[in-house]
Structures are given as structure tokens and as C-alpha cells.
Amino acid sequence: MIDPAFEKWQSQLRKGFLELCVLVILEERRQSYGLELLHVLEQSGLDVREGTLYPLLNRLHKSGWLESNWETPVDGGHPRRFYKLSAVGKNQLAPMLATYQANTASFERLVQGSLASLSRALEAQETPP
Amino acid sequence: MIDPAFEKWQSQLRKGFLELCVLVILEERRQSYGLELLHVLEQSGLDVREGTLYPLLNRLHKSGWLESNWETPVDGGHPRRFYKLSAVGKNQLAPMLATYQANTASFERLVQGSLASLSRALEAQETPP
DNA sequence: AAAAATACTTGGCATTACATAGTATTTTTT
């Protein structure tokens, strides 16, 4: 019995987070395209849908944070739309990382005073035999 | 010159995150009320507005994750609406923490391979003299 | 030639953060 509100919350938690992940990948790989990004995200443990990623890429492109160009693989195959960070996008990445890490630090501060109660919550997660 | 898209992204990143923070605080403090929660959040570094927190509490209450009751302080003063985790809410907390930590771990995996490029990004954050 | 795989597009829904404005009660000030 999974509370449907929990799954909705999970979706909400990914807002903004996925964009940061994509920018980090592009910063590392210099460039990439949709399905490859999906693969990289999945390998890192993030199960992202096409209907999530492609609009995300279009938004970042419209915001001017990404540049894109179509390329056909040299060995043939379906043409792909490659994305890479623009100068503007590169400038955004550092503040975004700072914001993300500030949130993480705030959360750590919140749980710091409640290690006992949190370990209680985590233990309750496992089903008793 | 701050990109307005950056501030919008910051708001998006807090979606879901703030709910988790509030639940963690209530798990630790047993119970609390609006303005006190704002104070605790602010002390941890999160600048949350009334117009964000109160609707959030109402939503969690409607979802059945929180119980609430009005109390007037024994030494007089304005009556306050106190919230505490319900049994359902307590059951949500552990899976939510697991999801949050899974996201954090995925992100760490993504940046792991790009320590060099990320430190470049962080250095670019400081303005040269 | 048909089917499958690759790769991207588009439209619509539900949800949340935030701004803004408003209500009610208590305390402080004059």
C-alpha cells in the first residue's frame, strides 16, 4: 500500500534537480544528445522518461543555457541533436551548485539535532520478520 | 546581472524539498506551529515565506500526513495551530529520506567523474580583481 | 516490404513555490 501522495512528492523533488544533473553531465562530457543523456542518468540511478528530458532540453535551449546542432554519426545511423553548454550556461552552473549545496547543508543542519529520531524512522523502514 | 531563469530554477529546486524539511522538523520536535517552523527553517539557512509554508502545511494536513489542533499559550497570547506527524506521516518519512538520499547519491555519482571540470566551474564563481 | 529500433516532438494534466492581500487576535504605545 503505497501512498499516491508519496509518488507525487517524488516527482516534485526532482524539479530543478534534473536540470542541474543534465548541466553537470554536459559540463563533464562537453556535449551529448537525448538518448545518451537518458543512459547516463540511468546509470547514475535516475530513471528519467523521454517526456521529461526532451522538454527539459528544449527549455534550457530556449533560455540560452545550451547550444545545439544536428549531427549524423560518421558510421551512418539516425541523426542526433547534440547539446552543449553555452557561455551563459557555464556561468549558471557555479551558482546552481552553490544553491544545491546550500540546500544540502541546511538539510544536514536540520537532521543533525535529530539523529536519534531519524535512525528510528530508518529502522521502521525495514519490515519485521 | 542575475539571470531571472536562475531564480526561477531556485524556486523549482525547493519543490518537495521544503516538505521533507518540515516533516523532519516535526519528527524531531514532536509538534510545532507555523511561525516557529519558519524560524527553525531560517536558522538552518532556508528563507521561506509565509505564503509558502502555510499552504504547504495545509496540503500535508489534507493528505493526512499531519494532525493539527489549536492551542492558546498558557501565559496568554495569540492562539496557534500546532501540527504533528500522523501515523501515516511517520510512515512516509523513511521512504522520503531514502528517495532524497538516493538522489543525492546519484548526483554524487554524476559529479564524481568530473571533479576537474567542477572545480573549474567553482573557481569561475569568484570574480577576478 | 514489414517490423523493430533509434531519436526527437508535441499537448495536456497535476502539483508546488511564491507574491499579494486579507482576517483576526493580542500586545504595546500614546
Place this chain on the structure above:
DNA sequence: AAAAAATACTATGTAATGCCAAGTATTTTT
């Protein structure tokens, strides 16, 4: 005692994102 300020919560509307679902186009496989 009346006015002002502080405390505390409510209500409305907007913008933005994740996700589902269906669709298009090209290439490869059968």
C-alpha cells in the same frame, strides 16, 4: 481607552516542471 504594532493564520492567482501519452521521422533488422 483608542490607535498602532505584532502575532498568527487564510485565501487567491500565477508560473514552471515532471510526466504521461501519442505521434513523427529515419535507420536497421528481419
